[in-house]
Amino acid sequence: xxxxxxxxxxxxxxxxxxxxxxxxxxxxxxxxxxxxxxxxxxxxxxxxxxxxxxxxxxxxxxxxxxxxxxxxxxxxxxxxxxxxxxxxxxxxxxxxxxxxxxxxxxxxxxxxxxxxxxxxxxxxxxxxxxxxxxxxxxxxxxxxxxxxxxxxxxxxxxxxxxxxxxxxxxxxxxxxxxxxxxxxxxxxxxxxxxxxxxxxxxxxxxxxxxxxxxxxxxxxxxxxxxxxxxxxxxxxxxxxxxxxxxxxxxxxxxxxxxxxxxxxxxxxxxxxxxxxxxxxxxxxxxxxxxxxxxxxxxxxxxxxxxxxxxxxxxxxxxxxxxxxxxxxxxxxx
Amino acid sequence: xxxxxxxxxxxxxxxxxxxxxxxxxxxxxxxxxxxxxxxxxxxxxxxxxxxxxxxxxxxxxxxxxxxxxxxxxxxxxxxxxxxxxxxxxxxxxxxxxxxxxxxxxxxxxxxxxxxxxxxxxxxxxxxxxxxxxxxxxxxxxxxxxxxxxxxxxxxxxxxxxxxxxxxxxxxxxxxxxxxxxxxxxxxxxxxxxxxxxxxxxxxxxxxxxxxxxxxxxxxxxxxxxxxxxxxxxxxxxxxxxxxxxxxxxxxxxxxxxxxxxxxxxxxxxxxxxxxxxxxxxxxxxxxxxxxxxxxxxxxxxxxxxxxxxxxxxxxxxxxxxxxxxxxxxxxxx
Numbered sequence: 001x002x003x004x005x006x007x008x009x010x011x012x013x014x015x016x017x018x019x020x021x022x023x024x025x026x027x028x029x030x031x032x033x034x035x036x037x038x039x040x041x042x043x044x045x046x047x048x049x050x051x052x053x054x055x056x057x058x059x060x061x062x063x064x065x066x067x068x069x070x071x072x073x074x075x076x077x078x079x080x081x082x083x084x085x086x087x088x089x090x091x092x093x094x095x096x097x098x099x100x101x102x103x104x105x106x107x108x109x110x111x112x113x114x115x116x117x118x119x120x121x122x123x124x125x126x127x128x129x130x131x132x133x134x135x136x137x138x139x140x141x142x143x144x145x146x147x148x149x150x151x152x153x154x155x156x157x158x159x160x161x162x163x164x165x166x167x168x169x170x171x172x173x174x175x176x177x178x179x180x181x182x183x184x185x186x187x188x189x190x191x192x193x194x195x196x197x198x199x200x201x202x203x204x205x206x207x208x209x210x211x212x213x214x215x216x217x218x219x220x221x222x223x224x225x226x227x228x229x230x231x232x233x234x235x236x237x238x239x240x241x242x243x244x245x246x247x248x249x250x251x252x253x254x255x256x257x258x259x260x261x262x263x264x265x266x267x268x269x270x271x272x273x274x275x276x277x278x279x280x281x282x283x284x285x286x287x288x289x290x291x292x293x294x295x296x297x298x299x300x301x302x303x304x305x306x307x308x309x310x311x312x313x314x315x316x317x318x319x320x321x322x323x324x325x326x327x328x329x330x331x332x333x
Numbered sequence: 334x335x336x337x338x339x340x341x342x343x344x345x346x347x348x349x350x351x352x353x354x355x356x357x358x359x360x361x362x363x364x365x366x367x368x369x370x371x372x373x374x375x376x377x378x379x380x381x382x383x384x385x386x387x388x389x390x391x392x393x394x395x396x397x398x399x400x401x402x403x404x405x406x407x408x409x410x411x412x413x414x415x416x417x418x419x420x421x422x423x424x425x426x427x428x429x430x431x432x433x434x435x436x437x438x439x440x441x442x443x444x445x446x447x448x449x450x451x452x453x454x455x456x457x458x459x460x461x462x463x464x465x466x467x468x469x470x471x472x473x474x475x476x477x478x479x480x481x482x483x484x485x486x487x488x489x490x491x492x493x494x495x496x497x498x499x500x501x502x503x504x505x506x507x508x509x510x511x512x513x514x515x516x517x518x519x520x521x522x523x524x525x526x527x528x529x530x531x532x533x534x535x536x537x538x539x540x541x542x543x544x545x546x547x548x549x550x551x552x553x554x555x556x557x558x559x560x561x562x563x564x565x566x567x568x569x570x571x572x573x574x575x576x577x578x579x580x581x582x583x584x585x586x587x588x589x590x591x592x593x594x595x596x597x598x599x600x601x602x603x604x605x606x607x608x609x610x611x612x613x614x615x616x617x618x619x620x621x622x623x624x625x626x627x628x629x630x631x632x633x634x635x636x637x638x639x640x641x642x643x644x645x646x647x648x649x650x651x652x653x654x655x656x657x658x659x660x661x662x663x664x665x666x
Binding site: 249 | 565
């Protein structure tokens, strides 16, 4: 009996070990087996295999990722919009005139619907007020401070935990295969850089985003860069290939997006020669996240769904292709 | 006799080995021993030593290099200016009107002095004519094709061999110590990217330079990026810290330049906290290269010389600090 007992323990132990080895060997454990996962691994094997006709040298293995809705959640509102509203509240004591001035007055009353009713003009005014006039270092601190305490309104989690676990695995898998991973996002470049290295392993110099003007000046003999209320790059739609060329200077071989704002980035990427991977993250999971596409104001995906098949782009269904959406909660100690 | 002979061979061999080991151990063999070389090695040792108070983690080891006059020769004229003049000649058959139109008419007659007499307006016109209207891929090809045959007017060498051997060693030394090396140049970003990886080991995404507008459009269903005659970044003087922030997103800890156009880059770099290295390459060698500084139209260095000591910047005398200027000629097979 004793022998059999020990044997059983040994066998169970061995089985457990085998299972964890199998898990360790799968670089994308949060992805269900299926065409989406297969399209990734097949592409990576092709471009990394030395004698393959599709082999791509390491320096040319450039992969670009949209951020909002592709790497982290963009519902019910862009994270940066929450930041803007909170900054307006924080800055209000220095701006008594905002009590009478739209869209600020509505934001201060908590009436975001009225605040946003002013359309693009209202948005630009709020962005200018909260994203310019300060130095780059002051702005960086305001983002870092805000992220340390701000919580997602539905889940109560820090926004930096509202990132997609399968995409974190994908980033790591590509990097392990010699890819350089970049963010190419409509979000503000200076809003992303303070945290993308810690959260995604993407350093500031590999972040491309909507950018404003800067002014170099001396304050008490110390140089500073002051953020100006002028647009240098609107990194959305046609702006994405432009941002890629300006910041990266070569065409990616893989691109990942989730909305029609990413259409031109995927088009530019996948129309290059050789093996290419274009992938759309389709928000299909009403239960574990939010289901939205053609009719959504945020992250509208319409043309991309229509043309994906013809363009050879892979469409990921979050509901079917992803085992988990978000990473396990971090210990709060 | 035979024994002594063998002993002599063994001793000479051992001495030779020791000498080559010493050479191998010196990462900057083209730099004479002196304060300039010492300022580099002392800085690198400080920031890379784990328990040093000046230790800098690898991701923050950012070093920026000016190009013209710092990494390659800028005399008697910027290399890009030679390119502009040659492009005008090459494009002339498609522009019969240039025969009557300045500054093009003078360029075509070989009278560069008159062509340049039109000042900035003439320059902008020539840059627009030769650097916009084509796609980024067409422009890249024109640069690559030109560099393959163009020769420096004095040395007869390809321009990509008019690079400074001590700086190539410095780039390699910094990278071997975990630095990421960037170019931050007043030169055109698209003019540099086609060759910086091959010549300096600096990939396109680590090149910051003067940048023009781009337009994304479809031609016969294929996307292209068309270069526009509009300035997006003038990457000189105050433009250098701005370019650094826009493209890199963090402050370098080391910066290398040669002219007053690099002043603000060095100022921005060395006014950050912790150990910093600012270095000016001073063109003092009339015999092996060209001696110029305060009065030069190209690469004027005046304020930098006045303020270097007070700012703690190291000044390299090419004549005294560099054993060799250019790399050995490449075999032409």
